[in-house]
Amino acid sequence: MDIEPFALERWFARVEHEADVMLAESGVRSLPASRFDTDPGELGYVIPTNGEPAFRADVAAEYGREADDVLFTCGAQEANLLAFLSLLNEGEHAVVVTPTYQSLRSLPDAVGETTTVDLEPPAWDLDLDAVADAIRPETTLLVLNNPNNPTGRYLSAETVRALYDLAADASAYLLCDEVYRLLADDPLPPVASMGERGVSTTSVTKAYGLAGLRFGWLCGPPEVVGAAWNWKDYTTISPSAVGQHVARQAFDARDSILAENRALAREHRELTRAFVERHGLDWYDPVGVNGFITVPDGFAAGRSFCERVVREESVVLAPGDAFGQPDYFRLGFGLPTDELEEGLARLDDFMQRHA
Structure with a gap:
């Protein structure tokens, strides 16, 4: 049995360790262990x-x-x-x-x-x-x-x-x-x-x-x-x-945990939607905590865009070619609010420099 390399995991293994902000995480921010026995x-x-x-x-x-x-x-x-x-x-x-x-x-x-x-x-x-x-x-x-x-x-x-x-x-x-x-x-x-x-x-x-x-x-x-x-x-x-x-x-x-996490997802979706609209990008308004966003003008594909962002801003995004869609990148907005705001601010700076 042969299996192809996991493109997204190999990308994360290469860039995530030394980056400041992980803006490609696909889940809701982690709950503290202290909340449980x-x-x-x-x-x-x-x-x-x-x-x-x-x-x-x-x-x-x-x-x-x-x-x-x-x-x-x-x-x-x-x-x-x-x-x-x-x-x-x-x-x-x-x-x-x-x-x-x-x-x-x-x-x-x-x-x-x-x-x-x-x-x-x-x-x-x-x-x-x-x-x-x-x-x-x-x-x-x-x-x-x-x-x-x-x-x-x-x-x-x-x-x-x-x-x-x-x-x-x-x-x-x-x-x-x-x-x-x-x-x-x-x-x-x-x-x-x-x-x-x-x-x-x-x-x-x-x-x-x-x-x-x-x-x-x-x-x-x-x-x-x-x-x-x-x-x-x-x-x-x-x-x-x-x-x-x-x-x-x-x-x-589950009722209280899911209510809390749905509220966080709604709030963070609004923050991310504002970023998408500020820069004239497109996405499908998502359910969950992943946004699949079109690559800005001036970049050949999601891979080159994500490479530049991690190199210049120390922010990790997920290139769309990891999902067979090279004209997109994935942004995860389920992380803690302060980290999301920091990541989006760095992306704003990057977009302004490359407008």
């Missing part, structure tokens, strides 16, 4: 290794499912990997909606074969006929990220239902990475609640502001979750005991 008792394996049953039952209830329909994982990244290993084999095919977080395209392409269907700028609409045309007899999986990273596009309930129906009609599954879903003021029902062909993955990284826990889950029909658990025996075996202990507390306090 961080002592889980003995630091052994979580037993059973798919996660504590009562906690899984409570998570499953959010999807209208049972405890055994949930598998706790090391973040959404592991949840997605286990899903792909469970739902794709050599010779099988996946349809992936792009642009998207690279692992949602590269992992299925490493396991099976993929066809991509692009969201169409500037509104990042999805052509359902193009998705239908991409489905083959050997298609076992449709892959979606909603709300979308990097564009912030939140496809409607009607569109997601149409995708689910396309998957079900093909005896395939619809896998939706929903890490930003709970940052929406009015979240759509999760895909795993739509029927036996729906699989949801998520984590406490983005909407909860708890990236360091590395805690997430996969929810779906029993045959998918069971196969994923079988693969998990060969990856991380069990979720982190500390991660589960703190995630349980965050889940119980």
Whole structure:
């Protein structure tokens, strides 16, 4: 099995360490550990290794499912990997909606074969006929990220239902990475609640502001979750005991945490929108905390723009070619307010010099 290098992670590895401001972070600012009890008792394996049953039952209830329909994982990244290993084999095919977080395209392409269907700028609409045309007899999986990273596009309930129906009609599954879903003021029902062909993955990284826990889950029909658990025996075996202990507390306090983080996202979206408008740039007003912004005039592509910004202002942005869109760059506005304001002020200075 071969897999291509993760372009965004390699970019971060090269520029993030010595930069002053990380303005490409894709989640909400991290909550302090002092907000939680961080002592889980003995630091052994979580037993059973798919996660504590009562906690899984409570998570499953959010999807209208049972405890055994949930598998706790090391973040959404592991949840997605286990899903792909469970739902794709050599010779099988996946349809992936792009642009998207690279692992949602590269992992299925490493396991099976993929066809991509692009969201169409500037509104990042999805052509359902193009998705239908991409489905083959050997298609076992449709892959979606909603709300979308990097564009912030939140496809409607009607569109997601149409995708689910396309998957079900093909005896395939619809896998939706929903890490930003709970940052929406009015979240759509999760895909795993739509029927036996729906699989949801998520984590406490983005909407909860708890990236360091590395805690997430996969929810779906029993045959998918069971196969994923079988693969998990060969990856991380069990979720982190500390991660589960703190995630349980965050889940119980989710109403207050999510309200706080949604308010921060709204405030920071306004600050970022003002920057976009000041400089005559374009974006699609996003759900979540990622803005996908057009490259300013005078720069050949997002890569050269981001290179100059990090060199001259010590501010890290994400070049759009990491998502297959070289005419854009991604700006993450979920970081602490003072850091966002500092980063935007430096970008203002940069833009004025290069106007």
